[in-house]
Amino acid sequence: MTQEINFEGWDELVLPFQLDASNVRGRAARLDSLLNEILAQHDYPQQVSALVAEAVMLTALIGQAIKQQWKLSLQIRGDGPIRIIATDYYGPSEDGQPAKIRAYASYDKDRLDASPETGFANIGKGMFAVLMDQGAHMQPYQGITSLDGESLSACAETYFQQSEQLPTKFKIITGLSAQPGQQDTWRAGGVMIQHLPKASPHKSGAPISFDTEEEQSPETLAEDWNRVGILLESVEELELIGPNVTPPQLLHRLFHEETPRVYDPQVVKFGCTCGEDKVRQSMSIYSQKDISKMLAPNGMVTADCQFCGAHYELEPKTLGFEGVEN
Numbered sequence: 001m002t003q004e005i006n007f008e009g010w011d012e013l014v015l016p017f018q019l020d021a022s023n024v025r026g027r028a029a030r031l032d033s034l035l036n037e038i039l040a041q042h043d044y045p046q047q048v049s050a051l052v053a054e055a056v057m058l059t060a061l062i063g064q065a066i067k068q069q070w071k072l073s074l075q076i077r078g079d080g081p082i083r084i085i086a087t088d089y090y091g092p093s094e095d096g097q098p099a100k101i102r103a104y105a106s107y108d109k110d111r112l113d114a115s116p117e118t119g120f121a122n123i124g125k126g127m128f129a130v131l132m133d134q135g136a137h138m139q140p141y142q143g144i145t146s147l148d149g150e151s152l153s154a155c156a157e158t159y160f161q162q163s164e165q166l167p168t169k170f171k172i173i174t175g176l177s178a179q180p181g182q183q184d185t186w187r188a189g190g191v192m193i194q195h196l197p198k199a200s201p202h203k204s205g206a207p208i209s210f211d212t213e214e215e216q217s218p219e220t221l222a223e224d225w226n227r228v229g230i231l232l233e234s235v236e237e238l239e240l241i242g243p244n245v246t247p248p249q250l251l252h253r254l255f256h257e258e259t260p261r262v263y264d265p266q267v268v269k270f271g272c273t274c275g276e277d278k279v280r281q282s283m284s285i286y287s288q289k290d291i292s293k294m295l296a297p298n299g300m301v302t303a304d305c306q307f308c309g310a311h312y313e314l315e316p317k318t319l320g321f322e323g324v325e326n
Contacts, residue, residue, distance in 0.1 A: 012098075013265040014064040015247040019193075019258035022224035026193035027061045028247040029268075030240075034060075035174075035186045037270040038103050041309045045112065046176070047119050048082060048105050053174035053188050054152045055085050056103050061170065061192040062130070062156070063089030063099065064266050071133040076155075078147055080124025081111035085152075088307075090271065100271025102307040120151050128155035130163075160194070167195040167225060171232050173240040189240030191250070193232055195225040231255060272308035279303050279312045283319050291321045 014029040035056055039049050055074055063072040068091050076085040084106040092099050107122075115122055125147060132141040143163040149155055153170040160168035172190035231254050239245045239253065251260045283291070283301070294301050300313040301321075 010246050010265075012268055013247065014060050014099075014268060015251075015265045016064060016263040017251055018261045018263075019228060019255055020261055021257070021259040022228050023196050023221065024193050024225070024228050024258070025196060026191060027064050028191045028251060029057060029060050029064075029189065030247065031057060031060055031188045031268065032186065032241075034101060034268055034270050035188045038101070039186060041307070042104065044105060044107075045109075047122065048107055048112075049186065050119065050174055051082065051085055051123070051152065052103050052105050053186055054172055055087050056101060057172045057174065057188050057190040058152060058156050058170065059087040059089045059101055059103070060099075060268050061190055063091070063101070066091045066132065067134075068092050068094060069135060073129075073131040073133075075129040075131065076123060076126070076147070076152065077129075078123035078126030080117075080122045080126075081115050082107045082122045082124075085123075086306075088273075089268075090273065092266070098267040098269045098271075100269055100273075102270065102272045104306045106306075123147060128152070128159060130159055166197075169193050169229055169232055171235055171240070173237050175237075175241060177241075187241040191232060191235065191240070191254075193228060195221070195228075197221070228255070228258060231258075272305060272310070274305040274308060274310055276312055276314070279314065280319065283314070288321060291316060291319060 011030055011032050012034050014027050016025070016027050018025045035053050038056060039052065044052065055076065059072065059074050062074075066072050066089070070091040072089040072091075074085075074087045077083065082105065085103070086105075087101065087103040090100040112122060127144050128147055129142060129144045134141070143159060145155060145159045145162055147155055148158060153172050156170060157168050160166045170190060170192050172188070174186065174188040176184045177187050178184050235250070235254060239250055245253070247265075248262060251262065283303075286294075291301060295316065296302050296313075299316070301316055301319060303312045303314070304310070
């Protein structure tokens, strides 16, 4: 039985769900406000913003499964005009608190303007990396796959297939919404599904049950996964980013015959963890000579956060700088 959830103001939510009839779990999300706040920190060309938007949605859908106080990051690096796209997802500090996401991109404007390619092709050849920090005394995890396919979503699917042996599909739509007399705003909606190899409990503890062994056969599992994938592909753009369809309504429209079960949604907000203490810590690796080259005309050492644009000015002496002899 599907839970009743009040989705008044359902923007910035990731909704976990399970399809009991087909042994599939997934998440649906809508991140309009979050995305606009992230992109407002920068002045990217539209095609760069679109790729950042897709990366942010992937990060939210993947990151929802991590535990409190963990950090999940995506790093996309290529040899094309769009060199780097980086995102961070910070798990909630405690139950009931929002998760936080930040993102930025680095690109070569001259190469991008001169490129005959558009969108994903402008990242070029490189890597798609998933990194996870589980906190103190735990070894960080890193999984890498190449930038193959035609989208960041396709790269993420390849990562899960190769690194996790877990069939995964994404359907993500992003776009600019233009209304007369108003500033253009970004919209983003997405659904992620994963095929569980056998009966297994959702993290809430609700089990998936099978009536016969035949239902767990590889052939039946493959048929289930193929069917759910076809249903996901049938989603329309306006169902993902339009103003009238909530995530529970979307799941019912797509998967009502798969017995969808929804769980408590996770709120996600824009958030950056930069601060003066972290800037000082990052500066500690530099030599006296290096710091001397960082001095601004006013004699201060300056630093800007790539994610949120925060500007820091530090007194050199507080960084241990004592001057460099000529």
